Amino acid sequence: MPDILMYSKPTCPYCHRAMALFRSKGVSVKTVDISAHPERRKKMIERSGRTTVPEIFINGRFIGGCDDLYALDARGGLDPLLQDEQPAPTP
Numbered sequence: 001m002p003d004i005l006m007y008s009k010p011t012c013p014y015c016h017r018a019m020a021l022f023r024s025k026g027v028s029v030k031t032v033d034i035s036a037h038p039e040r041r042k043k044m045i046e047r048s049g050r051t052t053v054p055e056i057f058i059n060g061r062f063i064g065g066c067d068d069l070y071a072l073d074a075r076g077g078l079d080p081l082l083q084d085e086q087p088a089p090t091p
Contacts, residue, residue, distance in 0.1 A: 002082050004029045007044040007055040011035075014066035015054045021069060027082055059084055 004022065008015035008031050015031075022029050034041040034053060048055040048062055056063040058081045063069055072078045 002027060002084060003059050005032065005057045007032045007034055008053050009033060009035045012053050018054050018056060018066040018069050021073065025082055
């Protein structure tokens with residue numbers, strides 16, 4: 001299984017949409033709720049350069065947000081990443 005990390009908030013509709021795509025692909029996602037763990041928001045910003053959620057990493061590779069994830073899938077680039085297995089960085 002790929003190592004997927006998503007920084008999110010429970011009230012974010014884009015986070016829910018991204019999770020729906022991952023569920024449809026049959027993969028599990030490790031989520032970091034930055035509203036419950038505000039100290040991890042700083043780490044998210046350092047890693048992604050962005051302040052919004054979701055911010056998604058697959059096998060340590062920065063994917064971007066929900067729109068980026070769906071665009072990657074539309075280009076046929078998501079499925080190959082989901083087949084690759086690599087250790088993920090610490091959130």
